Amino acid sequence: MPKQFFHKWLPSSEKVASIKFMRIFGQQTLNPLLWYVNRHSIAKAMFIGTFWGILPVPFHSLFIILTVLWFEVNLPIGLCMAWLTNPFTVVPILYLGFWFGTKIYHVNMINKEMLLGVLHQIVNWIKNFGHGHIDFSLAKILVSGLVIEAILFAIIFYVLTHVIWRFLVIRSWKKRTKYQKEETA
Template identity: 30%
Template sequence: MPKKFIKRFSPNPETLKAHPHLRHFGQALQNPNLWHLNRRSAAGAVAVGLFCAWMPIPFQMLLAAVVAILFTVNLPLSVALVWVSNPITMPPLFYGAYRLGAFILQENVVEFKFQLSFAWLAKILETIAPSLLLGCVIMGISSAILGYALLRLFWRFNITKKWQRRNKK
């Protein structure tokens, strides 16, 4: 069940291999373990994807691809899970991470009014960057560990159910 479910929503490996940014990895993309889906590779990909989703940087998908290649986990799944933080979910996720970081650093939460300029962005990042980065790293590590453990448990539970059904026949 989990394997079929994950494969249904995973991007096509050929499409990813042909992606302009991923073509730079060349031979590294030929490793079959990057495209194989089993409990270990899927759980690792969930951890990589969720961790990278919390990083407040551009090109999160590229970061997820690099980390997936380094740890040899399922590349399509790790890249797809980065979209947990999309343009709609990013503001509440990163604001929550900022609040967590500010709480841990015992700083006051800075209230601000959004302005669309690089000067404003540079100024506001000077004040909130440490709290935001700390909160994002903590949330990234926490969600990666939780996602990894939950997928491993879910996968094992489904395999156990399959074995029990097979033994009843």
């Protein structure tokens, strides 16, 4: 059953609450609802962690913790999903976000000349100590696409968690009934 897997795998509330960063939240991290393992709590934590994990915001773990505390869902699962954005996944996440953004704004994907123009603007902006012009139209496209991507993948992970959990429970029931029938026979 998935519940036993998560109970075995997840750290204790005292262990997580003792982490320096978590101390700023005080006793709230010891709330039993944040450690409860059921299909709904895990699925909601997957949604929250995936949404904030995909968005390129600084300190996304802080946003995950605040959202998890607000909705009282599984804290460790939500925090684990923050690892979605890492050096291996950041390029595909950004590329897909930009692709979604281009579909929203009906523009062509970025080409070499556009990229060099943006890099030139950034270099000039740095050379002039923050004075100068930067075209933020690409940033608007990227951020819009990343929000859509974050919502889409959060929904996908939420639904997948429910479907996989349900499948594993049904499989476990079938194995148990089969085993019980063999014992009685």
